[in-house]
Amino acid sequence: GEQIFVGQYLVERLVQLGVTKMFGVPGDFNLGFLDFVEDHPKIDWVGNCNELNAAYAADGYARVKETSLGVVLTTFGVGELSAINGIAGAFSEHVPVLHIVGVPSTSQQKNKPMLHHTLGDGRFDAYYRAAEQVTISAASLESKDTAAAQIDRILTDCLVMARPVYLMLPTDLAYERIPSYRLKTPINSNPPDNDPDVEQFALDEIVKLVQEADEDVIILADACAIRHGVKQEIAELVKRTGFPVYAAPMGKTAVDESYERYGGIYVGSISHPDIKEKVESAKLILSIGALKSDFNTGNFTYHIPASRTIELHSDHIRVQFAMFPGIGMKRLLPKLTTRLQPFHEGAKQISVPPFVFPVPQEDNDIISQSWLWPRMGQFFRPKDIIVAETGTSSFGVLEVPFPRGAVFVSQILWGSIGWTVGSTLGAALAGVDLGYKRTILFIGDGSLQLTVQELSVMMRSGVKPIIFVLNNKGYTIERYLHGMERKYNDISNWKWTQLLDTLGGQEGKNCLSYLVRNKSELSTLLDDPTFAAADKIQLVEMLMDPRDAPNALKRQAELSGKTNRYVAELPSGVGEAV
Amino acid sequence: GEQIFVGQYLVERLVQLGVTKMFGVPGDFNLGFLDFVEDHPKIDWVGNCNELNAAYAADGYARVKETSLGVVLTTFGVGELSAINGIAGAFSEHVPVLHIVGVPSTSQQKNKPMLHHTLGDGRFDAYYRAAEQVTISAASLESKDTAAAQIDRILTDCLVMARPVYLMLPTDLAYERIPSYRLKTPINSNPPDNDPDVEQFALDEIVKLVQEADEDVIILADACAIRHGVKQEIAELVKRTGFPVYAAPMGKTAVDESYERYGGIYVGSISHPDIKEKVESAKLILSIGALKSDFNTGNFTYHIPASRTIELHSDHIRVQFAMFPGIGMKRLLPKLTTRLQPFHEGAKQISVPPFVFPVPQEDNDIISQSWLWPRMGQFFRPKDIIVAETGTSSFGVLEVPFPRGAVFVSQILWGSIGWTVGSTLGAALAGVDLGYKRTILFIGDGSLQLTVQELSVMMRSGVKPIIFVLNNKGYTIERYLHGMERKYNDISNWKWTQLLDTLGGQEGKNCLSYLVRNKSELSTLLDDPTFAAADKIQLVEMLMDPRDAPNALKRQAELSGKTNRYVAELPSGVGEAV
Numbered sequence A, B: 001g002e003q004i005f006v007g008q009y010l011v012e013r014l015v016q017l018g019v020t021k022m023f024g025v026p027g028d029f030n031l032g033f034l035d036f037v038e039d040h041p042k043i044d045w046v047g048n049c050n051e052l053n054a055a056y057a058a059d060g061y062a063r064v065k066e067t068s069l070g071v072v073l074t075t076f077g078v079g080e081l082s083a084i085n086g087i088a089g090a091f092s093e094h095v096p097v098l099h100i101v102g103v104p105s106t107s108q109q110k111n112k113p114m115l116h117h118t119l120g121d122g123r124f125d126a127y128y129r130a131a132e133q134v135t136i137s138a139a140s141l142e143s144k145d146t147a148a149a150q151i152d153r154i155l156t157d158c159l160v161m162a163r164p165v166y167l168m169l170p171t172d173l174a175y176e177r178i179p180s181y182r183l184k185t186p187i188n189s190n191p192p193d194n195d196p197d198v199e200q201f202a203l204d205e206i207v208k209l210v211q212e213a214d215e216d217v218i219i220l221a222d223a224c225a226i227r228h229g230v231k232q233e234i235a236e237l238v239k240r241t242g243f244p245v246y247a248a249p250m251g252k253t254a255v256d257e258s259y260e261r262y263g264g265i266y267v268g269s270i271s272h273p274d275i276k277e278k279v280e281s282a283k284l285i286l287s288i289g290a291l292k293s294d295f296n297t298g299n300f301t302y303h304i305p306a307s308r309t310i311e312l313h314s315d316h317i318r319v320q321f322a323m324f325p326g327i328g329m330k331r332l333l334p335k336l337t338t339r340l341q342p343f344h345e346g347a348k349q350i351s352v353p354p355f356v357f358p359v360p361q362e363d364n365d366i367i368s369q370s371w372l373w374p375r376m377g378q379f380f381r382p383k384d385i386i387v388a389e390t391g392t393s394s395f396g397v398l399e400v401p402f403p404r405g406a407v408f409v410s411q412i413l414w415g416s417i418g419w420t421v422g423s424t425l426g427a428a429l430a431g432v433d434l435g436y437k438r439t440i441l442f443i444g445d446g447s448l449q450l451t452v453q454e455l456s457v458m459m460r461s462g463v464k465p466i467i468f469v470l471n472n473k474g475y476t477i478e479r480y481l482h483g484m485e486r487k488y489n490d491i492s493n494w495k496w497t498q499l500l501d502t503l504g505g506q507e508g509k510n511c512l513s514y515l516v517r518n519k520s521e522l523s524t525l526l527d528d529p530t531f532a533a534a535d536k537i538q539l540v541e542m543l544m545d546p547r548d549a550p551n552a553l554k555r556q557a558e559l560s561g562k563t564n565r566y567v568a569e570l571p572s573g574v575g576e577a578v
């Protein structure tokens, strides 16, 4: 039959799965494989400045390109370990990313010479062991006979479990010939079937609870609803049942925020009081894709007992206290919609306070956190991709309603600062494929310093995000957690508006940079249609107060202060976990 | 007795060991500990732009500050994993680095709430497991009763084994009070004693072999001679015996390169032919601290049989085929010097070709690799710290003789590009402590893009390196390995001379940037005494040919091409390890 090189097989599989970009950095152990990538007409190599940024980009790409995956290619040891934090973040936040590592040949791995990029002690499996800690599945290709099956296995795991996987590709194996017939069978990325009896039983239970709750039910969408691909199913559910729907921070944009029955963001105790009241007083909560991390739950302050909760997850559901392992939400949800549709009349009666965030009138011209975010809300448009970095940005943007079809990209559980720079690159490239028009990034000055070089790759690859840099002279979020006046929370002030030009742009030609010092300047810029059209990459430096933070962050910081023990004076017991 | 907080105990230990700088990035799990660091009068916090750069800086600091160690502080998960490649490099290259990680409190580690920076699945030990792969010793502090002993244990391991160690410091434990009396006993960083009988036996064997070799002996110094602190012992040995001495690339500057009996760099087949001849024809080779990696040995082309070799290592020696485990070179060397001193007369007869690298006359004004490096040799001064990035730089600078007391900093085994930027920062800061005047960095345009932000920290911390950027439009070293014309070896061209000003400097005031397009411009600059005085941080962009490489690199690439299989056409068997 027809033959194909193992390296080509891998590239073909990725193309079949809709991957159009591969991120990474070349290194001598992956150069041979890179030839296949560069030569393939349907996939582009995006050479990143460094590997961590590349991993971040693959993650951002996967988040926006919801049915596909992100791919990052690095070289043995030095490259892969540089990327590992990005991979761990994808694990934590359920993002399907394939990490391909070009490694020494199979015979070198057996003979273990002291090659460059080794630890010098003959351990060729050390990086694999490290990778295992932060991936859901891993393969070290060892023979051409099993290579294709191994590749297929990890791709399936990656997509079905929506988590990163790791692949060691030896230099020699990339150029071994294998039969190509397997390519005719597509990778199965569907979740496994639910046991029909168990599913039926669980559905009956849920319907009974809804009845007992007198239809006083709300739906709460969270991270895994997005990551495990049930946005469409939820849209159907809420439309056909009419139950009010809210979202956790990590579930923002799982449901269209312009939808009339959508009530906004629920974050336990730090929620807007109206939202908190509505959610916590409902007799029954149908939670979809929950990921109950500290920052996603107002530091574990959900006041909702399990007896009033139904939780749907990708691979199990929980009805009050009863677990149903193996029952996944993707297949359950359409059936649930059918069963709950009859409650529509009652559901409609439940009022949903409108999710709005009016721009406050303030008697000064400082760009305050309280003014900035609702003002940005007016700037957003349908189908914007909105990326917010950990810091005042991720807290501030949460309560701003997003227009129809807008996508929220943030890393609330993993929270690795600098992530959004790579992630914006990946998200914007995926956005181009899917017809999103603008990508808008909010990032703190501190965070941008970690990964700034990737601005250069944005320019090279032709994406045109709008980048708002919050210049507040350092790590404001940390000042709120500890050390308000400490020097370690200060950073160097850069000439932010020179960055694009320095890193490969031509200011005024293919990039534009702005400094805005006050509300008026920022408003004028936002109202400028040329700016808003985002036809060039643009960076806006916003001068802000180092001691200003969004309310949600202030409240979160108070709660976190109680769980982290920073000073000796705290009475013992305060350092306990919730 | 007197009490002290665990966090303070740790800081005091570091100060005792001569640590004056701590590198890293703040994060909420390390902020409490950071207060102790910021408040201590004898240690400075160097806040880095990101964690990988911080780890690189700690590594560079430790290399120059030979009897001390480098310290990097990061936060749980996101911070520590970002740094892990830097730690792995320190492992590979035998550099004592302590990685302190601020982690959740002991009770949180027991209860395992879904905190930010966790993997979301309750595994609080995953990062520890990853760290174990690349450190020689690790401790997760769990109780105040054992904290001090644990700290002492890993510090001892770090120094004695000259390799990185890992320490998890929970937020609550940093603020637990413990007795301070242990601080009165200094950390023992001496290598363990040698068994006197075995040592005596081995010395007799060595002396016998030297006699049998008719005193036709050469000494070969390598990486571990520097890292395990026997530079002084070697200087004594070579002075008092008069045997010729050479160095492997990683051993460059283990022996003063201005020493009259020093013959230059031996790299197997890719050595200068005279050197190769001298070393390989000697009847006996006394190898000190060898680390026989591919790039350190001309791709394993030492033509020296074990029967003619004596190898001294930090924890064992090998005499021909006989191993002597537990016999370390540090204690053996002074005795060996005494025993070999009588051979001085004979040793003196052996000629040593002078180690020189004259500047070639070339009939063009292009900054060629063949001209650049010897020309730089004229610029170097005694006690310069000379840092060379992996790429054409590390190959090019090797054969340049360094003046008295100059120190060579490079990463020939691990070879993680971008490393020199952080490493230069750390090396320069250590240099200030030790009275080195200048730090000079050679770095490729490709490599600088990985870690460029650390230029900003150089300016903030007041060091004044001279940074030569080889602008050859991409990854030239890789072009020689594979893909000479491939796009993946191209990079974006930055406005290199704007970098310092953009990243926090004031061009003309505290920083100076230059573009040199040809030999004449570069020579003029090098001859300018103000430039050479290095009173400000300076960056020199040098325009060079993308297809030009030092000869040593060309020869290495030929050899590597034979071991890496990049294309299918190669006959099978060629991909074998040496």
Ligand SMILES: Cc1ncc(C[n+]2csc(CCOP(=O)(O)OP(=O)(O)O)c2C)c(N)n1
Binding pocket: A389, A390, A391, A392, A393, A415, A416, A417, A418, A443, A444, A445, A446, A447, A448, A470, A472, A474, A475, A476, A477, A478, B025, B026, B027, B028, B051, B075, B078, B079, B082
């Ligand atoms: C990789 C990584 N390092 C360190 C941290 C700890 N950290 C969390 S937020 C933050 C400061 C962010 O500052 P900035 O981006 O300026 O945001 P601001 O709150 O000032 O808007 C730091 C250092 C982290 N989360 N990730």
Ligand SMILES: Cc1ncc(C[n+]2csc(CCOP(=O)(O)OP(=O)(O)O)c2C)c(N)n1
Binding pocket: A025, A026, A027, A028, A051, A075, A078, A079, A082, B389, B390, B391, B392, B393, B415, B416, B417, B418, B443, B444, B445, B446, B447, B448, B470, B472, B474, B475, B476, B477, B478
């Ligand atoms: C972290 C890391 N990523 C990738 C590589 C693979 N690599 C080795 S050298 C090199 C290119 C270096 O180019 P440059 O710095 O411009 O040096 P030149 O040879 O052009 O002087 C690359 C990408 C590596 N060694 N380390």
Ligand SMILES: [Mg+2]
Binding pocket: A444, A445, A446, A447, A470, A471, A472, A473, A474, A475, A476
């Ligand atoms: Mg900030």
Ligand SMILES: [Mg+2]
Binding pocket: B444, B445, B446, B447, B470, B471, B472, B473, B474, B475, B476
């Ligand atoms: Mg280059």
